[in-house]
Amino acid sequence: MISLLALSCVLLLSLSFPQKQVAAAGTSVKGFYVSGSTLYDATGSPFVMRGINHAHTWYKNDLATAIPAIAATGSNVVRIALSSGSKWSIDSMADVQKILALCDQYKLIAMLEVHDATGSDNTSDLNAAVNYWISIKDALIGKEDRVIVNIANEWFGSWSTATWASGYQSAISSLRDAGIKNTLVVDSAGWGQYPTSVFTSGNAVFNSDPLHNTIFSIHMYEYAGGTAATVKSNIDSALAIGVPVIIGEFGYKHTGGDVDEATIMSYSQQKGVGWLAWSWYGNGGGVEYLDLANGPAGSLSEWGKSVVNGSYGTMATSVLNKIYTTTGYVPVPDNGANPSPTATPTPTATPTPTATVAPTATPSTAPGNLMLYYRAGETNVTDNQIKPHFNIKNNGTSAVNLSGLKIRYYFTKEGSPSLNCAIDWAQLGAVNLTTSFGSLNTTNTDSYLEIAFTSGAGSIPAGGQTGDIQLLIYKSDWSNFNEANDYSFDATKNAFSSWNHVTLFQNGSLVSGIEP
Incomplete structure (x- = not known):
């Protein structure tokens, strides 16, 4: 979303093209990749995102409560808002490692995004986000199968394309040169609600990635998702140029009008398109109605019930990433390096202790199933x-x-x-x-x-x-x-x-x- 204040929100559209093994900024490693209009996981299985946005950087102390609660909604991915330190308190590499370990424990794919550049047209703000990723790259390398990098939330607020495209071409090159090989996500221009930027210049941005592993993001609110016709047109237009589409943010209404959330969810299911709803809790500035839950582990709002329990909600349509359900799965090492020590999920899905202490140390679930x-x-x-x-x-x-x-x-x-x-x-x-x-x-x-x-x-x-x-x-x-x-x-x-x-x-x- 355009922040926790009254800023406009975004629609995440995931754009990818056939994967190629190339040598420029390093060879592809086993992780997410794109081919045609499908996003694949590291087992070679299609992965359709069903998840929730979490405004972590403003609620850092709630992490251990929020992540298990989000996992309990059936989500297979969570989009985590981070700060590079430009506007809010920085999320350090140690903080990010803690986030990723907890997501891994609960079998949630982590999509990380930097929120400080939201709505800015300044290339310097995009570069600050890039420098942040490079500064914490050791938390990302070796986790290409379970961590996706959304370069900058809603960078480039203007409804135009040229500077947006050139800015991201440079950003992608810098990230790859630094050895970051995770799938990258690029939000469209216009606070994420101008998908024409993707339709007209997406290929140029994508081709700047030597790993051909970049997807695009549209955020669907009143402009990009206001009517059924608009929703379908934006999804179809992206698919028509060979891109896998994900809706990275959406609500059921927004400052400028209504949003057709029912069509977003139903048409995404029909087309095999991923989505992430905004947002778990903590909205302010007049958009408190977008809270999915009443607190980090609170009861679901009516909006939350629609996203979680609706006919096309997470409970009905989400499927775990196959890296967590494939027996014997082991990540492929990156250029001979050992896999990250947290790459293999913990043997049980037991969440953090609850307020009531269990009478014995016996685990609450059988290992595995x-x-x-x-x-x-x-x-x-x-x-x-x-x-x-x-x-x-x-x-x-x-x-x-x-x-x-x-x-x-x-x-x-x-x-x-x-x-x-x-x-x-x-x-x-x-x-x-x-x-x-x-x-x-x-x-x-x-x-x-x-x-x-x-x-x-x-x-x-x-x-x-x-x-x-x-x-x-x-x-x-x-x-x-x-x-x-x-x-x-x-x-x-x-x-x-x-x-x-x-x-x-x-x-x-x-x-x-x-x-x-």
């Missing part, structure tokens, strides 16, 4: 309903039949009335779920809800997920519960998070969580 996410659908601990929400994610390399899975949620029922469960909503379809109750006599638990799946639920593909499963537990007399002492309840988890006090069983064996 299934992850159960939980959030509290409501946080009133003494009302007459319990509303747990779940999502199961398959981090393995093959599909998992849902009929072999069962979820358990543990609580105390307070009294003798019989228990009932309603399925408020399930992306899989309520008809494909069954619920039942069981009894236990242990810590903070005398009852549990068990959720099972019929054969009609199908399977979770590799890298896929079930999407939202939203439940409501109530008593036959609608008397109150006391959730404060319930084993599975956690009021702090109002965005999907891994939580080891809910359990997932596969064919009768515990694969996620800790039983009470």
Whole structure:
């Protein structure tokens, strides 16, 4: 976006052309590359971005909370706003390394961008961004398969092309000469909303890259994405010249008018185009309505629900990068150098510790495959309903039949009335779920809800997920519960998070969580 203030936002359009092995600024390494209208990952598989923008540089202390929460939306990429120090507090190389390690842990591809040059027509501001990347290049080299560099957010605010093109030709040459081989992203002119700059001069900019590994970015707000016809025309025009298109930013409205976000998401799905919504939280200057969440791990706004849970949202359409789901994947060393020590993801997807300490050090997930996410659908601990929400994610390399899975949620029922469960909503379809109750006599638990799946639920593909499963537990007399002492309840988890006090069983064996 044009910053957290009232600046115009951008549409990211990813432009790439057939990959060539060339020798100028170094030989290509194993990482992202482009061919025709498709962006490929390091396994040679098409990669369609589904993700969220995060304004990290203004909220540096929220990193450990925000990244797991963004990962829980099903996103496969996060675009991180950084500062070169020109306008805001600099994000040092150590800071960037920490960001990348956390993204890697949560299997998120990191697209990094420098925000200081936003809207500027001065080549010196673009050069400052280039110098910043060169100063932290040791954090980027060796991570070409999981880090993408968006050179400068919305540099060149004017709606013209010549200076924009020449500026980026020079910038790309400098980055490649410095040994940075990551896929590069170039925002279009006009605060990112003038895609004509890409249509007319994109080839010249692309051909300045000796690795032929540059893509272009359009940000879709009121000008580049205001109507269905505009959205489709911009996407089609980019694809027509042989470029893979990604929508690097978009909202549902903006300062100058409405945005057709429904067409952005549906037409992108139809065309195999990636997108990243703006932005996780923290917007100001009159565009607070673009917050997807109410805080770093807050509940989703209506805008957030559309992006995450909509028919074409992240839960329904995002697929993990295959480097995280391909058994035995190892990055190819760069010119004989050893791969980065963080290149291989950590063996479990266990997030940072939550406010409630797990009773033992047993990991909350089985190494490798299934992850159960939980959030509290409501946080009133003494009302007459319990509303747990779940999502199961398959981090393995093959599909998992849902009929072999069962979820358990543990609580105390307070009294003798019989228990009932309603399925408020399930992306899989309520008809494909069954619920039942069981009894236990242990810590903070005398009852549990068990959720099972019929054969009609199908399977979770590799890298896929079930999407939202939203439940409501109530008593036959609608008397109150006391959730404060319930084993599975956690009021702090109002965005999907891994939580080891809910359990997932596969064919009768515990694969996620800790039983009470």
